[in-house]
Amino acid sequence: MCEVETITKIAKTLGVPAGEVKLNSEKIITRTNNNNTVSGFATILNVLAQESKSEIARNSTATREIAADVYQWIEFAVLYVAPGSKDKHISHQLLRDFNKLFATKSYLVGYFITLADLAIFYAIYNLVKSLSPVEKENYLNLSRWFDHLQQRPEIRQGGQVLNFTTIYLHGWAKGTHV
Amino acid sequence: MATGTLYTYPENFRAYKALIAAQYSGAQVKVAENFVFGETNKSAEFLKKFPSGKVPAFETAEGKYLSESNAIAFYVANEQLRGGKCPLAQAEVLQWLSYADNEIVPASCSWVFPLLGIMPQQKNSTAKQDATAILSVLNNKLLNSTFLVGERITLADIVVFSSLLHLYQYVLEPKVRAEFGNVNRWFVTILNQPQVKAVVKNYTLCETALVFDPKKYAEFIGKTGGASDKKQQAKAKEEKKPKEEKKKEEKPKEELDAAEEALLAEPKSKDPFDAMPKGTFNFDDFKRSYSNEDESVSIPYFWQKFDPENYSIWFGEYKYNDELSKVFMSCNLITGMFQRLDKMRKQAFASVCLFGEDNNSTISGVWVWRGQDLAFTLSPDWQIDYDCYSWKKLDASSEETKKLVQQYFSWTGTDKDGRKFNQGKIFK
Ligand SMILES: N[C@@H](CCC(=O)N[C@@H](CS)C(=O)NCC(=O)O)C(=O)O
Numbered sequence: 373m374c375e376v377e378t379i380t381k382i383a384k385t386l387g388v389p390a391g392e393v394k395l396n397s398e399k400i401i402t403r404t405n406n407n408n409t410v411s412g413f414a415t416i417l418n419v420l421a422q423e424s425k426s427e428i429a430r431n432s433t434a435t436r437e438i439a440a441d442v443y444q445w446i447e448f449a450v451l452y453v454a455p456g457s458k459d460k461h462i463s464h465q466l467l468r469d470f471n472k473l474f475a476t477k478s479y480l481v482g483y484f485i486t487l488a489d490l491a492i493f494y495a496i497y498n499l500v501k502s503l504s505p506v507e508k509e510n511y512l513n514l515s516r517w518f519d520h521l522q523q524r525p526e527i528r529q530g531g532q533v534l535n536f537t538t539i540y541l542h543g544w545a546k547g548t549h550v
Numbered sequence: 551m552a553t554g555t556l557y558t559y560p561e562n563f564r565a566y567k568a569l570i571a572a573q574y575s576g577a578q579v580k581v582a583e584n585f586v587f588g589e590t591n592k593s594a595e596f597l598k599k600f601p602s603g604k605v606p607a608f609e610t611a612e613g614k615y616l617s618e619s620n621a622i623a624f625y626v627a628n629e630q631l632r633g634g635k636c637p638l639a640q641a642e643v644l645q646w647l648s649y650a651d652n653e654i655v656p657a658s659c660s661w662v663f664p665l666l667g668i669m670p671q672q673k674n675s676t677a678k679q680d681a682t683a684i685l686s687v688l689n690n691k692l693l694n695s696t697f698l699v700g701e702r703i704t705l706a707d708i709v710v711f712s713s714l715l716h717l718y719q720y721v722l723e724p725k726v727r728a729e730f731g732n733v734n735r736w737f738v739t740i741l742n743q744p745q746v747k748a749v750v751k752n753y754t755l756c757e758t759a760l761v762f763d764p765k766k767y768a769e770f771i772g773k774t775g776g777a778s779d780k781k782q783q784a785k786a787k788e789e790k791k792p793k794e795e796k797k798k799e800e801k802p803k804e805e806l807d808a809a810e811e812a813l814l815a816e817p818k819s820k821d822p823f824d825a826m827p828k829g830t831f832n833f834d835d836f837k838r839s840y841s842n843e844d845e846s847v848s849i850p851y852f853w854q855k856f857d858p859e860n861y862s863i864w865f866g867e868y869k870y871n872d873e874l875s876k877v878f879m880s881c882n883l884i885t886g887m888f889q890r891l892d893k894m895r896k897q898a899f900a901s902v903c904l905f906g907e908d909n910n911s912t913i914s915g916v917w918v919w920r921g922q923d924l925a926f927t928l929s930p931d932w933q934i935d936y937d938c939y940s941w942k943k944l945d946a947s948s949e950e951t952k953k954l955v956q957q958y959f960s961w962t963g964t965d966k967d968g969r970k971f972n973q974g975k976i977f978k
Contacts, residue, residue: 476735478696483742512693520696536694 829860
């Protein structure tokens with residue numbers, strides 16, 4: 373998903389106006405709201421979080437450590453994950469890494485949904501969408517996290533739901549037969 | 551919004567359900583002060599409100615009464631916690647509440663309680679296998695779901711989590727729980743929600759599983775364990791039986807096995823105190839005075855009526871005070887002993903007190919019973935706990951005894967090292 377679309381969606385999730393979001397002449401993303409323009413993906417998300425009163429925004433800035441952690445994930449999402457997800461080799465490594473990470477964690481930072489989850493979620497959205505059910509089965513932890521996010525109405529925003537139900541049946545059967 | 555008072559002892563995992571739910575809903579749930587487990591919940595006043603006499607119990611601000619921890623948690627919760635608007639999700643929440651009560655709690659209690667020393671060890675117990683099967687079910691479920699019902703925390707998570715607390719605290723050491731990665735992930739997520747952290751304080755995941763301590767509880771199990779222990783038990787019984795009783799009995803044939811022997815002994819389990827002279831002291835009258843009147847009346851009454859010819863006063867001190875940790879466990883130890891001594895009640899009275907606080911406490915008590923010898927040897931049923939105490943017969947005429955009786959009957963003062971009185975339990 374492109375940066376402009378991601379920012380617009382996250383603004384909606386956080387319940388704040390997206391304002392005018394576009395790439396400027398140097399291909400840097402900017403957001404203008406109430407005559408105030410900020411540029412850069414992570415900076416814009418930071419401003420959106422400041423404006424928002426939502427639970428996700430609150431959790432993303434709960435402590436300094438959390439905020440710093442979230443910021444790192446956002447940078448990682450935009451600088452590495454989004455471009456890497458389009459590369460055949462890197463993308464599979466990314467899926468493996470995230471799957472491993474979600475074996476022991478419900479969320480990327482702390483114990484709640486934060487902007488880190490949203491940024492990564494949108495960065496790999498098209499990649500996950502492209503997976504066949506059999507491929508998804510290799511990434512059951514990642515699938516659980518992804519499905520959890522997409523099922524939340526404020527994140528789905530009426531959009532299409534990627535199908536994970538068939539792999540759940542596989543997973544269940546596998547789990548019960550060991 | 552729900553407002554009211556919750557009756558419970560501290561750190562009761564069942565009470566946590568309601569307390570956590572209240573953190574989410576904003577319900578005003580106050581924990582009753584001065585609650586004494588085994589006393590408050592057995593008082594006439596409490597039983598009128600909550601006939602089962604069990605805790606947790608909840609009294610609403612409007613004077614309505616609820617018992618059963620799941621029901622209380624449901625009442626103080628909010629719509630989201632109850633599963634939201636969808637009947638299927640609500641039913642799923644209910645499903646997990648039933649699963650927790652019917653499957654998890656029994657398995658957890660029978661695995662952990664013997665290790666805590668508050669329940670005898672069961673031979674051939676399937677608790678461990680049962681718990682493992684439960685964890686596998688949860689592990690499969692939580693592979694694909696972040697929470698148990700829907701995409702947010704519900705009562706299902708709160709109740710199942712609370713029911714697993716003892717397992718994760720006492721027995722699921724890292725290498726055991728490694729098998730259940732999805733449950734671990736979910737458990738830690740729930741544990742770290744601020745609404746949960748506000749209630750479940752000072753909780754750490756098990757590092758090394760508790761093991762049954764045979765040294766400390768050798769006698770404790772020996773007398774309650776399976777068939778192989780019965781022989782010893784029967785032997786001990788033989789040795790300890792008072793002479794007169796023995797004569798009256800037919801000597802059991804050598805070939806009889808322990809079980810048969812136990813059966814044979816059964817019908818004779820009439821009151822062993824019957825063999826002793828009644829004297830002039832009447833326990834019922836004294837107990838009535840003690841229950842209904844102030845100690846300034848009942849203690850003098852005791853001394854006025856006490857018959858030192860036929861009754862004796864004893865001081866019993868718990869031998870393993872160093873190993874007492876949580877106050878509530880110690881109290882369970884005392885009430886457990888009282889329950890096992892049930893048949894002794896008619897001809898005995900005791901006040902057993904806990905001094906100190908968590909991880910620094912002692913148990914001791916003053917006992918009175920009919921006869922001049924240690925009463926516990928009169929019946930094999932009474933020999934489960936007494937070895938864990940050192941017993942000293944007190945001289946009824948001494949000043950020292952007067953002081954001890956005064957102190958223990960009125961629940962005042964300190965133990966011999968100066969620990970303050972914490973809780974008392976009365977055997978009557
Ligand atoms: N099913 C009940 C069980 C309550 C229960 O067993 N409470 C125990 C303490 S954890 C109790 O009050 N026991 C006192 C007694 O049995 O006399 C619940 O979940 O509330």
